[in-house]
Amino acid sequence: DTIPLLHGAHRIGKRMDVDMNRWRGYGLGQFIHWGLYSILGGDYNGKHYNGAAEWIRSWNQLPNAVYDSLYKQFNPKDFNADKWAAMAKQMGVKYVTITTKHHDGFCLWPSKYTSYNISNTPYKKDIIKQIVDAYTKVGIDVYLYFSVMDWHNPDWRYDLKSASDTIAFNKFKKFTQSQLEEQLRMYPQIKGFWFDGTWDNSWKKSGAFSDSLDQDLKRIHPGLIIGSRLRADDYGKRHFDSNGRLMGDYEQGWERTIPETFADTHGNDWECDMTIPENGWGYAKQWMGHWKTSDELIEMLAKCVSLDGNFVLNFGPKPNGTFRQKEVADAKAIGDWMKINNTAIYNCAHVNWEKQDWGYFTTPTSQDDKVYMIVFNVPVSGALRVLPTKNILLKKAYLLDGDKQLSIEKLDGSAYFVHLPNEGQKQPFVVVLETEKGKNGKQDIN
Numbered sequence: 087d088t089i090p091l092l093h094g095a096h097r098i099g100k101r102m103d104v105d106m107n108r109w110r111g112y113g114l115g116q117f118i119h120w121g122l123y124s125i126l127g128g129d130y131n132g133k134h135y136n137g138a139a140e141w142i143r144s145w146n147q148l149p150n151a152v153y154d155s156l157y158k159q160f161n162p163k164d165f166n167a168d169k170w171a172a173m174a175k176q177m178g179v180k181y182v183t184i185t186t187k188h189h190d191g192f193c194l195w196p197s198k199y200t201s202y203n204i205s206n207t208p209y210k211k212d213i214i215k216q217i218v219d220a221y222t223k224v225g226i227d228v229y230l231y232f233s234v235m236d237w238h239n240p241d242w243r244y245d246l247k248s249a250s251d252t253i254a255f256n257k258f259k260k261f262t263q264s265q266l267e268e269q270l271r272m273y274p275q276i277k278g279f280w281f282d283g284t285w286d287n288s289w290k291k292s293g294a295f296s297d298s299l300d301q302d303l304k305r306i307h308p309g310l311i312i313g314s315r316l317r318a319d320d321y322g323k324r325h326f327d328s329n330g331r332l333m334g335d336y337e338q339g340w341e342r343t344i345p346e347t348f349a350d351t352h353g354n355d356w357e358c359d360m361t362i363p364e365n366g367w368g369y370a371k372q373w374m375g376h377w378k379t380s381d382e383l384i385e386m387l388a389k390c391v392s393l394d395g396n397f398v399l400n401f402g403p404k405p406n407g408t409f410r411q412k413e414v415a416d417a418k419a420i421g422d423w424m425k426i427n428n429t430a431i432y433n434c435a436h437v438n439w440e441k442q443d444w445g446y447f448t449t450p451t452s453q454d455d456k457v458y459m460i461v462f463n464v465p466v467s468g469a470l471r472v473l474p475t476k477n478i479l480l481k482k483a484y485l486l487d488g489d490k491q492l493s494i495e496k497l498d499g500s501a502y503f504v505h506l507p508n509e510g511q512k513q514p515f516v517v518v519l520e521t522e523k524g525k526n527g528k529q530d531i532n
């Protein structure tokens with residue numbers, strides 16, 4: 087029996103309208119973290135902050151007043167939104183999420199609700215408008231990242247422990263709603279919000295407000311897509327309400343991590359947001375630890391799509407508005423791979439066949455007699471094992487790039503070997519399988 091909730095999930099199962107179906111088919115997205123933290127790049131007074139560079143304001147080596155005056159230096163002379171959009175287009179991303187206000191409270195748009203915004207910097211111009219217009223122009227959908235937690239706003243509270251806390255936080259909630267409605271009025275082309283900074287007790291105690299805010303924003307902008315990180319339920323539960331039901335249009339908890347199995351996704355829509363370095367979203371002069379290679383990133387993309395999720399890769403532009411060389415190179419490498427193989431990524435879904443070591447299965451949502459094999463690990467035998475669900479037979483197998491036919495060997499039971507040509511493949515590649523229904527005609531691919 088379920089717990090009665092006023093502010094729990096209002097929908098069970100996936101959203102199936104045209105806007106969400108478009109979101110479901112994106113496959114690949116870009117995240118951009120840009121702001122005052124980019125100026126410091128994780129360093130201050132010759133010392134390097136070991137946390138995520140966009141959290142440097144929380145570092146006790148750096149006085150808040152010093153951080154909060156960085157806006158006087160923000161003047162990205164080389165910023166060109168059309169160049170950013172062109173790089174994203176070449177990479178093959180279908181959507182972008184851009185930070186409008188991170189935890190530090192600095193607004194990259196000329197908000198009328200705080201003077202702590204781009205119009206009071208030497209740069210002056212509206213960065214968000216330029217990005218929304220440039221990406222929309224090349225056909226990439228735009229989503230706005232918004233941190234509820236706002237270290238700069240004196241009415242922000244981590245917890246509500248007194249009447250004065252509640253009075254201040256009520257003012258803060260009004261300020262938050264005003265800024266979001268302002269963004270919807272100023273940037274009507276956007277497709278959704280990406281909320282962050284909603285883990286503190288003050289927000290967990292604001293479940294009713296988070297619910298009404300979600301509904302108000304969608305009333306102003308029908309079709310708006312909002313992930314599970316915005317809401318808290320009647321008891322402060324987040325992402326999943328007290329009855330275990332997802333609150334939001336998709337699960338937004340996969341930050342720098344990917345579900346291991348389809349069961350881990352609970353059958354929801356979900357998005358993985360990934361950094362190229364180990365941690366850190368804003369520009370850092372010194373990237374600590376391992377920098378993921380483009381092959382690793384392409385495998386993460388394939389894994390996400392094979393589990394019914396989207397893969398969103400983060401970029402942290404420099405204070406002057408250009409990208410570091412490694413990010414430009416990865417965007418190019420991913421884009422070159424997508425140019426050949428995006429058929430197995432865009433508008434594709436999970437296949438409930440047994441996972442194999444050589445890589446990942448996807449299937450086009452529009453065709454249930456086709457399955458793609460995205461191959462990363464070729465066995466020394468050159469034979470790729472495929473075990474379809476019962477009554478599914480393999481008819482044909484060929485390379486997506488160049489159509490070369492591959493021989494199929496039927497094994498005992500319902501397994502097959504797909505034999506690869508012996509020339510070594512240097513890049514991850516895609517094999518296309520054409521299937522047909524077995525004797526009792528049932529086709530249960532996904």
Ligand SMILES: C[C@@H]1N[C@@H](c2cn(-c3ccccc3)nn2)[C@H](O)[C@@H]1O
Nearest residue numbers: 119138140141282283285341359367
């Ligand atoms: C999308 C990413 N989310 C922000 C974040 C959140 N957190 C975090 C860390 C510990 C507990 C709760 C939240 N750390 N970083 C990062 O700063 C970045 O914006």
